[in-house]
Structures are given as structure tokens and as C-alpha cells.
Amino acid sequence: MSTGFFDGIDKVVYEGPDSTNPLAFRHYNPDEIVMGKRMEDHLRFAVAWWHSFAWEGGDPFGGPTFVRPWHPQDGMDRARLKADVAFEMFDLLGAPFFCWHDADIRPEQGSFADNLATLNEITDYIGGKMATSETRLLWGTANMFSHRRWMGGAATNPDPDVFAFAAATVKGCMDATHKLGGANYVLWGGREGYETLLNTDMGRELDHMGRFLSMVVDYKHKIGFQGTILVEPKPQEPSKHQYDFDAATCIGFLRKYGLEGEVRLNLEQGHAILAGHSFEHEIAVAAAEGMLGSIDMNRNDYQSGWDTDQFPNNTPEVALAYCHILKSGGFTTGGTNFDAKLRRQSLDAQDLVAAHVGGMDICARGLKAAAAMIEDGGLDAALAERYAGWDTPEAQAMLNSDLGAISDRVLAKSINPEPRSGRQEMLENYVNRFV
Ligand code: XLS
Ligand code: NI
Numbered sequence: 001m002s003t004g005f006f007d008g009i010d011k012v013v014y015e016g017p018d019s020t021n022p023l024a025f026r027h028y029n030p031d032e033i034v035m036g037k038r039m040e041d042h043l044r045f046a047v048a049w050w051h052s053f054a055w056e057g058g059d060p061f062g063g064p065t066f067v068r069p070w071h072p073q074d075g076m077d078r079a080r081l082k083a084d085v086a087f088e089m090f091d092l093l094g095a096p097f098f099c100w101h102d103a104d105i106r107p108e109q110g111s112f113a114d115n116l117a118t119l120n121e122i123t124d125y126i127g128g129k130m131a132t133s134e135t136r137l138l139w140g141t142a143n144m145f146s147h148r149r150w151m152g153g154a155a156t157n158p159d160p161d162v163f164a165f166a167a168a169t170v171k172g173c174m175d176a177t178h179k180l181g182g183a184n185y186v187l188w189g190g191r192e193g194y195e196t197l198l199n200t201d202m203g204r205e206l207d208h209m210g211r212f213l214s215m216v217v218d219y220k221h222k223i224g225f226q227g228t229i230l231v232e233p234k235p236q237e238p239s240k241h242q243y244d245f246d247a248a249t250c251i252g253f254l255r256k257y258g259l260e261g262e263v264r265l266n267l268e269q270g271h272a273i274l275a276g277h278s279f280e281h282e283i284a285v286a287a288a289e290g291m292l293g294s295i296d297m298n299r300n301d302y303q304s305g306w307d308t309d310q311f312p313n314n315t316p317e318v319a320l321a322y323c324h325i326l327k328s329g330g331f332t333t334g335g336t337n338f339d340a341k342l343r344r345q346s347l348d349a350q351d352l353v354a355a356h357v358g359g360m361d362i363c364a365r366g367l368k369a370a371a372a373m374i375e376d377g378g379l380d381a382a383l384a385e386r387y388a389g390w391d392t393p394e395a396q397a398m399l400n401s402d403l404g405a406i407s408d409r410v411l412a413k414s415i416n417p418e419p420r421s422g423r424q425e426m427l428e429n430y431v432n433r434f435v
């Protein structure tokens with residue numbers, strides 16, 4: 001029986017670019033083939049339980065604005081109602097995946113044992129819903145940042161009892177993710193970092209974090225979880241400085257603790273911006289190291305310098321991101337999660353659906369533009385031309401030479417390079433033909 005929350009809203013369908021229906025897809029056509037693969041299989045969209053169903057619309061200056069039938073979120077009946085509504089929206093959107101934190105799906109009980117019991121109960125319930133739904137689990141994760149017990153970190157907390165609570169919490173969440181057939185398990189360390197170095201032993205905290213992640217990987221193998229373990233970089237917020245600063249920092253960390261073959265990255269557009277990078281920079285860094293896992297496709301407000309988690313609505317940004325994803329071979333276990341929330345004045349069920357429709361559509365449009373650009377080959381040709389000098393045997397031999405021999409060659413041949421244009425504006429104009 002329907003909850004009635006989405007009454008009056010029909011299943012969202014593809015109507016093509018000329019449609020003026022605000023709740024139709026104009027670009028997202030799941031079965032359409034893009035570079036030899038169905039659009040749905042490229043994009044692998046996921047709805048985030050926390051922002052779409054658990055967030056109540058508060059900001060630092062005011063409390064909740066959303067009044068939902070499952071608020072306040074303090075009991076199991078309401079947790080089940082929230083799950084019923086979530087699956088109704090997955091069906092309306094044809095969303096292939098969803099994601100959760102433990103704290104989004106079960107009420108906070110105060111003790112570990114009670115939290116674990118309700119987590120197991122609600123994930124059984126969600127498993128039952130999945131049995132009659134097409135929607136699968138992209139990833140599960142533990143919220144180890146909201147409750148006051150985590151204020152000084154989880155795996156990096158100075159108190160070993162918090163480390164223990166964190167390890168037990170992650171075990172429970174990994175078990176639940178495994179039970180629901182999750183494709184990945186994510187760790188985002190919002191409080192794994194520091195507020196002041198005056199009270200922080202950074203080297204020790206990093207070692208604890210490395211040890212913790214190694215235990216996660218060991219446990220994955222022990223239970224036979226086939227999904228990918230992902231860490232999610234972010235430079236700050238909520239901590240003043242977070243250890244998983246950006247893709248490059250995470251990769252260095254993973255290599256230091258010997259986890260580079262086991263863990264990949266979940267990259268978020270807004271976090272890239274907070275770190276002072278473009279999103280495609282972060283994707284390219286991860287792809288170059290073979291560590292691209294999944295993405296959170298939500299952006300910041302560029303005025304705020306804060307993680308405002310807005311739905312994507314800018315084609316050029318999204319197109320360049322998918323261009324790098326496609327060039328790296330696309331997602332394997334990963335996908336496109338909307339770690340995105342409504343604006344707090346967007347009160348209606350229709351707003352929630354429209355936000356996802358718009359996000360899915362802009363990503364589909366970006367994907368098509370990226371594919372068209374790759375198939376046209378203009379960027380690859382420009383790149384090949386720019387590096388063409390390296391195709392000569394002489395240039396290649398230099399890489400296996402030494403400074404002395406190279407110096408002799410420069411003198412003998414009077415090598416005196418003439419700078420050539422980087423053609424940036426030409427290339428930007430080229431991209432604009434496709435977006
Ligand atoms: C917060 C993060 C978080 C992770 C999952 O900024 O993006 O939502 O995606 O814990
Ligand atoms: Ni975020």
C-alpha cells in the first residue's frame with residue numbers, strides 16, 4: 001500500500017529534449033547506448049538516504065523546515081515509514097541504486113548494542129523492500145561524525161574506547177552492507193583530523209587511521225564481501241583540517257599503509273572545490289593511479305566556501321567530469337551518487353523528485369557531451385600533437401639516460417627549444433561546441 005507521500009506524481013519517463021514537462025527526463029534515457037553501453041550502466045545513479053529522507057532542513061540559524069510524516073526520526077515505526085517512502089521514490093525515478101549511513105536508516109539509541117539491533121532490524125526490512133524493487137545498494141557507510149561521542153574523531157580519537165566503538169560500528173555497517181549486496185563500502189572521515197595541533201599528536205593519529213583501515217580491509221576479506229572499499233577525500237568541514245584532504249593526499253596515505261591495491265576513492269565535486277581543485281582534477285589524479293572508485297555528484301555554492309551539497313545543474317562541469325571517467329574506462333563497482341540536498345525552502349514532495357530528475361538529466365546530458373567529444377577526437381588529437389616530440393626514439397632514449405649524457409647531447413646538437421602555444425582558448429572553444 002502506498003504511503004501517499006508522492007500522491008499526484010507519476011513515474012518519471014524519458015520524453016526527449018523538447019519536452020516541457022518539469023518531471024520528465026529530457027536527456028536521461030536509460031536504454032540509450034552511449035559509447036557501446038547503456039546510459040543507465042554508465043551513470044549508475046544513486047539516491048542518498050541522508051539528505052533526501054533524513055535531513056530536516058535546518059541551517060546554523062534555524063531549525064527544521066521540512067515537516068515529513070516520518071519526523072521526528074526517533075522510533076522504528078517512523079524508520080520503516082521512511083524506508084517505504086524512499087523505495088517509492090526510487091521506483092518513481094527508476095533509480096538503480098541508493099546509499100545510506102547507519103544513522104539515516106535507524107534511530108539513535110544511545111548504546112552500541114541497541115544501535116546494532118535496530119540497524120539489523122531496519123536493514124532486514126530494507127532487504128525485504130529490495131526483493132520487490134529494481135533498486136540496489138551502491139554503498140553503505142557509518143556516520144561517525146554527528147553524535148557527540150565522535151567529536152574528537154573516530155579511528156583517530158585520543159580515547160581508545162572511541163576507536164573500539166568505531167571499529168564495532170564499522171563492522172556492523174559492513175555486515176549490513178554485505179547482507180544487502182552492496183557494491184561498495186565507504187569511509188568518510190569528517191572528524192578524522194584536528195581542530196588544533198596544540199592537543200593533537202598527528203603522527204600517532206595517522207598510524208591509528210592506517211591500522212583501522214587495514215582492519216576494515218581484512219574484515220572485508222574475512223566475510224567475503226566482494227564490493228570495493230572506498231575513502232572519500234575532503235579537506236575540511238567539519239574538522240578544521242581533515243587527514244583525507246584530497247585525492248593525492250589519500251593516495252599517499254594508502255601507499256604508506258600498503259592499501260593501494262585494496263582501497264579506491266569516492267570523489268565529491270564539492271569537496272574538490274573546497275580543496276582548491278576542479279572536480280576533473282581529482283578524477284584525473286585518481287584515474288592516473290588506477291584508484292577511481294565512485295563519485296558524489298553534488299556541488300557547492302561558489303560564494304559560500306562551504307559544502308552546500310547542491311544538486312548538479314551545470315553541464316560543462318559535469319561533462320568534463322564524465323569525460324575523465326569515460327577515458328579511464330568508466331565505473332566498475334562505483335556510480336554517481338547524489339550526496340545532495342534540497343534548498344531548505346523546497347518543502348514539497350515534488351521538489352524532492354524534481355531535484356533528482358534535474359540532477360539525473362544534467363548528468364546524462366554531460367555524459368552525452370563527453371562521449372561526443374571523445375568520439376570526435378579533437379582533444380585527443382590536440383594532446384597527441386602537443387606531446388608528439390616524445391614519440392621519437394631519441395626522446396624516449398633520454399628517459400633511460402642520465403644528466404651527463406643529456407647535457408652532452410644538448411651541446412652537440414645546440415638544442416634550443418622554441419616555445420609553442422598551449423592553445424587553451426582554442427580548446428575551451430572546442431569543448432563549448434559539445435556542451
Ligand atoms: C560529507 C560527505 C558524506 C559522505 C558519506 O561531506 O560527503 O556525506 O559522502 O559519509
Ligand atoms: Ni560532502
Ligand code: NI
Pocket residue numbers: 232268296339
Ligand atoms: Ni559525499
